[in-house]
Amino acid sequence: MKPGSSLFIDFEMKFKYEIEGGNFSKAGNASSAVKKxxxxxxxxxxxxxxxxxxxxxxxxxxxxHAWNGCIRVDIETDRIFVSIEDEGPGIPDIAQAMQEGFSTASQAVREMGFGAGMGLPNMKKNADVLDIRSDVGKGTVVEITTFLKKQE
Amino acid sequence: MVVEDIVKALKLNVFGGNEGLLREVTGGYVSDLLSDVMGNALEGDIWATLQTHKNVMAVASLKDVAAVILVKGLKPDEDMLAQANEEGIPVLGSDLETFELAGRLYALINKE
Structure with a gap:
């Protein structure tokens, strides 16, 4: 790193946040806490x-989509690793889910301005590495890696 | 230009989040799809929408938008307003439809 650059992480930190399925009044609380x-x-x-x-x-x-889940955030010296794990219906066809505009969201959720099929494409654009694994009827694990230093 | 300048120029209502009236406005964004705003709005944008629920403030705060403008005389839900006051992000209102409001905002912000 250049001298004078602001990044100053020489330790590792881990955080965990619970997410309630269906509770839109709390949606964003975990993201907001991580941002802070x-x-x-x-x-x-x-x-x-x-x-x-x-x-x-x-x-x-x-x-x-899910019944409940949790977000784990690992802040390491060279990367931030986020795992979002849920118990829920799972994703039968991940490639299809990744397509812009594809959505299985309910009408009620769409009326709130969610469920436009932009969520996963947004995640792909903004993660350095995005990994999704899903078991239909059990749940989904989404892993987001963001590198803190430019990869050689 | 700060939020308050736009409030005065366009005669907007201020519903709440008054603490943020001096936030700097550097652009605008118009959308009712929250993922679209998440993906494309920029820090410092003033965001016009017809959505009036609390999740608007979650997105506004995560994206650091300057303020939210509700169109067509819409009013924020109670929990949206509470969140706006907590975050200090102004929630404004206009009786104009989105098209007309966006035109006036564009003219105003681009005059700078």
Whole structure:
């Protein structure tokens, strides 16, 4: 890192947040908490902005589709690793779910301005690495990696 | 230009989040799809929408938009307003339809 650059993480931190399926009044609380922590740690704003988009979309997906879930955030020296794990219906066809505009959201959820089929594409655009695994009828694990230093 | 300048120029209602009236406005965004705003709005944008629920404030705060404008005389839900006051992000209102409001906002912000 260049001298004088603001990033100053020489330790590892882990956080965990629970997400309630169906409870839109709390959607975004975990993302907001993570954003505050990253700001306090002087993570560059450009990295926070990207991660927050991916994280919020992941959080809303759990609220909109799953029964419950949790977000784990590992802040490491060279990367931020987020795992969003839920118990829920799972995703039968992940490639289809990744397509812009594809959505299985309910009418009620769409009327709120969610469920336009932009969530997963937004996550892909804003994560350095996005990994999704799903077991139909059991749940889904979404992993987002954001590198803190440019990869060689 | 700050939020308050736009409030005065367009005669907007201020529903809440007054603490943020001096936030700097650098652009605008118009959308009712929250993921679209998440993906494309920029920090400092003033965001016009017809959505009046609390999740609007979650998105507004995560994206650091300057303020939210509700169109067509719509009013914020109680929990949206509470969140706006807590975050200090102004929630404004206009009786104009989105098309007309967006036109006036564009003219105003681009005059700078």
């Amino acid at each position: 922590i990253l700001k306090q740690l002087n993570v560059p704003p450009s990295i926070i902005k990207k991660l927050v988009v991916a994280l919020y979309e992941g959080e809303v997906n759990v609220v909109a």
